Amino acid sequence: MSGERPAEGGRAAPEGLGLENRALLERFQAGKKMGLARAISLVENEHPGFQAFLHAVLTTPRFGNRVGLTGPPGAGKSTLVAALSRAYRERGEEVAVVAVDPTSPYSGGALLGDRIRMNDLTTDAGIFIRSMASRGSLGGLATTTKEVLDLMDAFGFPWVLVETVGVGQTELEITGAADTVVVILVPESGDAIQAMKAGLMEIADIFVVNKADRPGADRLVKDLQLAIHLKEGSALRDVPAHHGVDLRRVGVLASARARSTKGDEPEGWEIPVLKTVAQTGEGVPALMEAVARHRSFLEATGGLEERRKARAAGRVRDVVQRELRRAAWSSHKVQQILEAGVDDIAAASETPYSLAEEILVALLGPGWRRPGVTGDGGGA
Amino acid sequence: MPEGDRKIRVLVAKPGLDGHDRGAKVIASAFRDAGFEVIYTGLHQTPEMIVSAAVQEDVDVVAMSVLSGAHMTLFPRVMELLEEAGAEDVLLTGGGIIPEEDMRALQERGVGRLFGPGTATREAVAYIKEWAAGRRERGG
Ligand SMILES: Nc1nc2c(ncn2[C@@H]2O[C@H](COP(=O)(O)OP(=O)(O)O)[C@@H](O)[C@H]2O)c(=O)[nH]1
Ligand SMILES: [Mg+2]
Numbered sequence: 179m180s181g182e183r184p185a186e187g188g189r190a191a192p193e194g195l196g197l198e199n200r201a202l203l204e205r206f207q208a209g210k211k212m213g214l215a216r217a218i219s220l221v222e223n224e225h226p227g228f229q230a231f232l233h234a235v236l237t238t239p240r241f242g243n244r245v246g247l248t249g250p251p252g253a254g255k256s257t258l259v260a261a262l263s264r265a266y267r268e269r270g271e272e273v274a275v276v277a278v279d280p281t282s283p284y285s286g287g288a289l290l291g292d293r294i295r296m297n298d299l300t301t302d303a304g305i306f307i308r309s310m311a312s313r314g315s316l317g318g319l320a321t322t323t324k325e326v327l328d329l330m331d332a333f334g335f336p337w338v339l340v341e342t343v344g345v346g347q348t349e350l351e352i353t354g355a356a357d358t359v360v361v362i363l364v365p366e367s368g369d370a371i372q373a374m375k376a377g378l379m380e381i382a383d384i385f386v387v388n389k390a391d392r393p394g395a396d397r398l399v400k401d402l403q404l405a406i407h408l409k410e411g412s413a414l415r416d417v418p419a420h421h422g423v424d425l426r427r428v429g430v431l432a433s434a435r436a437r438s439t440k441g442d443e444p445e446g447w448e449i450p451v452l453k454t455v456a457q458t459g460e461g462v463p464a465l466m467e468a469v470a471r472h473r474s475f476l477e478a479t480g481g482l483e484e485r486r487k488a489r490a491a492g493r494v495r496d497v498v499q500r501e502l503r504r505a506a507w508s509s510h511k512v513q514q515i516l517e518a519g520v521d522d523i524a525a526a527s528e529t530p531y532s533l534a535e536e537i538l539v540a541l542l543g544p545g546w547r548r549p550g551v552t553g554d555g556g557g558a
Numbered sequence: 559m560p561e562g563d564r565k566i567r568v569l570v571a572k573p574g575l576d577g578h579d580r581g582a583k584v585i586a587s588a589f590r591d592a593g594f595e596v597i598y599t600g601l602h603q604t605p606e607m608i609v610s611a612a613v614q615e616d617v618d619v620v621a622m623s624v625l626s627g628a629h630m631t632l633f634p635r636v637m638e639l640l641e642e643a644g645a646e647d648v649l650l651t652g653g654g655i656i657p658e659e660d661m662r663a664l665q666e667r668g669v670g671r672l673f674g675p676g677t678a679t680r681e682a683v684a685y686i687k688e689w690a691a692g693r694r695e696r697g698g
Contacts, residue, residue: 212644215616223564286565287590293611294600300607306614311565311595 194230203234206333211306214333218308221325229497232325235332242274242331245469246356248318248342248349248381253362254388255341256295257456258465263299265462266337272304274330277341278319281311288312292341306330318342318349321500324493327355353381354492357485358472360465362386363402365394370401379409382449384468390453390461402451410448447475502541511540566690567595567617571608573636574626577601581675582623585653588679589621594686605632609639612648618693619686622652629656629672633664649689653677 195203202220205213217235221228245262247255256277263273277292288311299305308326315321319342330338340356342349352359361382363373366389373379385406387398450468454461476482506512515537522528539546568589572582579601586598597615599607612620620640624632633650640648653673656664661672671685 212613215614219564219616225564281595282590285591285593287593288595289586289590290595290597291600293597297599297603297607300599300610300614301604307611308614309595309597313565 196227199227199231217329218326222322240331242335242338244327244338244356246340246352246359248352249344249362250367251344253364254456255344255362256292259339259341260296261456261459261462265466267304272335273337274335275307275339276310276326278310278312278343280343281313312343317351319351324355354489358383358469360384360386362388364389365392365398370405374405383472385451386454388454388456391455395453399451406449506541512537565595568619568621569597569612569617571599571603571622572601573603573622573632574628576626592683605635605639608636609643613643613645619649624654633669634667637668
């Protein structure tokens with residue numbers, strides 16, 4: 179991310195930091211939790227100067243491990259985040275957590291209750307927990323959650339954990355936010371076929387069957403293992419009809435396999451299926467081990483770099499989209515075209531498409547033309 | 559979300575050892591329905607936990623429900639810790655069984671309005687909205 183900054187129009191240049199944000203940046207860089215907390219608000223609310231702030235903060239290298247936890251409501255995501263955090267803290271490692279809960283579509287308000295499971299961690303100096311409301315965003319995260327993860331990473335947390343909303347449907351956003359995605363299911367949440375249908379096989383790097391103290395956990399574990407092997411097309415070869423699979427062995431063999439020729443994601447990671455009892459911490463050491471193993475796998479295969487590059491590209495796209503939107507709807511010219519044009523649409527002399535094209539030409543210059551709307555310069 | 563339109567974030571906290579949080583939950587839901595983003599932390603919060611959470615969550619308001627009779631120690635202690643943390647711009651409000659003269663004494667120490675057990679939640683909502691609007695005008 180080095181190189182010259184654009185000479186003009188550089189909204190994101192550090193010069194764009196106001197006096198107030200400059201003071202905030204100092205507190206952030208001095209490692210003050212209040213500085214991080216207020217920086218998160220700045221970004222979450224997209225307040226003036228938030229791009230410049232992120233720009234200033236992200237020009238330092240980041241090394242944090244980002245672990246996403248997703249799964250249906252009540253599966254124990256928050257409880258497991260707390261158990262994992264506790265375990266990392268016991269090793270002396272610092273942990274930042276973002277927990278996303280849904281915004282009520284009726285009131286715009288939100289009840290953020292994930293901290294209830296993390297109360298004992300609140301006063302630990304090596305922990306930072308932030309609740310975020312989804313604010314209308316679908317896909318499991320709020321629109322600015324990824325940027326908040328960046329802030330936590332840049333602040334220096336080696337572990338950044340993110341809990342998705344978990345409203346039921348597959349929360350794809352998490353794959354673009356985390357290095358390792360943990361999908362948490364419980365015996366009550368249905369069978370592996372449902373998990374496959376929901377696309378969880380595609381997003382999971384690790385499966386956790388939580389509430390292993392409840393009946394049905396072993397069955398779900400076996401189901402998931404079988405489903406994973408079916409997907410890998412190796413069910414008949416690797417899975418004995420009535421026995422469990424030695425996943426550790428399979429995992430080691432798999433990671434020794436060559437890199438994918440697809441280039442985007444390395445192949446050869448065998449998704450482990452683990453059992454936990456989040457409330458007691460049972461199974462958490464194995465989960466930590468799996469997370470570390472996945473990390474090593476990604477590092478060894480170049481997958482970590484791939485994921486981070488994909489993430490960077492995705493972020494640039496998101497930012498361009500957001501800024502385009504902002505530029506479009508804050509432009510007087512656009513407002514004028516829109517106001518003048520709606521009557522013509524009503525009169526059928528314009529259509530939403532021809533008017534949109536007019537707006538885009540106004541924004542992007544006469545060189546811009548979307549093929550096939552008004553023809554080769556023939557319309558408008 | 560349009561620039562400058564910041565959601566009001568409220569920490570609803572239930573300090574003390576008494577075992578009921580129904581009241582706090584009712585308040586938390588009412589605040590959500592009023593459009594606030596409510597961080598609810600459950601029972602048995604110490605003042606230290608409340609202030610740590612308030613800092614990390616960067617809330618505008620801490621609303622405490624105190625039924626144990628310990629309001630004269632809890633409110634000042636949370637106030638003090640907020641100031642120590644550099645979060646003196648946070649509004650500390652709340653409710654519970656608090657005699658008039660105690661309410662006045664706490665308000666003199668910088669605590670915001672306190673609400674008795676019979677108060678309709680919309681009064682507290684109105685109060686917080688008014689406070690937030692006032693702060694915005696003051697440029698806070
Ligand atoms: N029996 C059992 N209950 C659990 C376990 N893990 C979490 N829970 C409980 O499940 C409920 C939901 O947990 P929570 O972490 O809030 O789930 P989330 O909605 O996925 O974040 C809580 O009452 C937890 O105490 C577990 O391993 N076993
Ligand atoms: Mg949760």
